[in-house]
Amino acid sequence: MKWQQRRLKFRDCLVGETCIYPASVYDPVSARIAYDLNFEFGMVAGSIASYATLGAPDIVVLTLSELADLTRRMSQACALPLLIDADHGFGNAMNVART
DSSP: OOHHHHHHHHHHHHHSSSOOOOEEOOSHHHHHHHHHTTOSOEEEOHHHHHHHHHSOOSSSOOOHHHHHHHHHHHHHHOOOOEEEOOOOOSOOHHHHHHO
16 A cells, blocks of 8 residues: 555544544554554554653653654554654653753
């Protein structure tokens, strides 16, 4: 499935009249499983992305580039559209200290 088709499929889910439950995904394998189970889309929460990438709790130290890298790997594994909670990586004092 091409990128444009994924976007259109995701938009159709958002404007639909039914309640859709996304799969909570955190790495390429979980995204592939959700895709194989025919979930409409997957959701990547910032807290889960922090654990999957850093093995650390959600204290807002995951950088935006790390989150983008994680979601890129997930998107390469399958054609599951993703909803990303990108509330990390904005350069607060904790990000600066980590860097």
